[in-house]
Amino acid sequence: MFEKVKKKHSIKLGFLPTRRNVFSREEAGRIKKLIELKVGTYGCEYVNLDWLNEEGLIFSGSDAGRVARKFICEDVDAIFAPHCNFGTEDAIAKVAKKVGKPLLIWGPQDDAPSPDGYRLRDTQCGMFATTKVLNREGVPFTYITNSHIDDMIFDRGFRNFLSSASVVKSFRSLRIGQISTRPGAFWSVICNEGELLERFGIETVPVTLGDIARDAGSIIKDNGVELKETIQRIRGKVGVIQVNDEELEKLAALQLAVRHWADCEGLSSVAIQCWSALQEEMGIAPCFVNGELTGEGLPVVCETDIHGAVTSVMVQAAASGEKPVFFADLTIRHPENKNAELLWHCGNFPHSLLNEGGYNGLTEHFGMPYPGAGDFEIRGGDITVGRFDGLKGEYYLLIGHGRGVEGPKNKGTYVWVEFNDWPLWEEKFIYGPYIHHCTGIHGKYAPALFEACRYIPGLKPDPVDPTEAEIRKILRG
Secondary structure, three states: OHHHHHHHHOOEEEEOOEOOOOOOHHHHHHHHHHHHHHHHOOOOEEEOOOOOOOOOOEOOHHHHHHHHHHHHHOOOOEEEEEEOOOOOHHHHHHHHHHHOOOEEEEOEOOOOOOOOOOOOOOHHHHHHHHHHHHHHHOOOOEEOOOEOOOOHHHHHHHHHHHHHHHHHHHHOOOEEEEEOOOOOOOHHHOOOHHHHHHHHOOEEEEEOHHHHHHHHHHHHHHOOHHHHHHHHHHHHHOOEEOOOHHHHHHHHHHHHHHHHHHHHHOOOEEEEOOOOHHHHHHOOOOHHHHHHHHHOOOOEEOOOOHHHHHHHHHHHHHOOOOOOOEEEEEEEEOOOOOOEEEEEEOOOOOHHHEOOOOOEEEEEOOOOOOEEEEEEEEOOEEEEEEEEEEEOOEEEEEEEEEEEEOOOOOOOEEEEEEOOOHHHHHHHHHHOOOOOEEEEEEOOOHHHHHHHHHHOOOEEEEEOOOOHHHHHHHHHO
């Protein structure tokens, strides 16, 4: 399933190499070939300019319209405009403005002048000219520090740009499934559906719990191969199953019903009213099912938290769809480590994140007498935490890094995460506009999420640790 998700998050680049006539045409052509070979090593699809002229380079503003139309027709997700010598700033600006996708500016560091004092490229100088015009035209862009193509600076910057472009691509096509209304007592997850649509184009697609329950009932009645295989997969991965056969069948059917509905509607993620109407309707808790679907690449978040569903898509996209997220409550501080916090939920973390060697169960919900909750710790390591949220028309994306550490056992699914300065994080959540929900993913993706906000008007990045200054330092290499 995750191969399908990765494909959805893959990036098609518009490859827009540029030169200027006053510098060496031959040298620009040589550099263009080296850069294109390098781009090919990242596994992303790209559309080049070989159709435009014999050089495959843009050096005239009069060609900008044709190039922009080609990129739009090919439905590119982002543009990479390497300066193979000084470059042509008006051409780059015109193409980028018409296409309206994330733009990466970079030029390879020049060699030393020849013995007679001549220079062949002046790429850095050209970048200064191009970015001035981009700023004048109001075109957002990313740049990589002027460097050699085999430098780590380029590799890190290019990968980060691809991740950022993946976040932007996902954000611009968000369809959030909403299963029932929010739990009545949860005022904290109230959101403005109309504003999300008007400001960001985010659609919510509602369905009733009754519809999902009826679909699950039909799946049980049919008793087909897909249901039997889903039950068998659960039995094969969970060490201790404390639900009976009928309850396990209901869980598997619920998983399939939500998946079928999400596929039919083309949903990016799902927010579900996980209690208490579902328990009364089906006699089960959906927590483990939420985790299984999230582990397949369809994030399913609890308590009808629409903003949490948006967060989960963005965070998953930052990893280019290569790994699952987990949706957590921020709950209690570590009893011994002042900078560690419990990231926990009733039992909804993906089983694929299981901390091998630990307890591995499927059991009754910790707070309600209904079966269907995962009961295990997930692995530690580097973890990125994010939260998209808004208040009174202002929207923010809180982002930062932590590290999974050891801590006391908990009922449900959990991981203890150590931060460099937990009181700073707590302060951020207290003063808002955030709530106690967040999305985590293994790895360090704060720079990619930070950079993605550059291309989402109305969304402000709110980095905690690393700070904005530290992220900018990382991006500079």
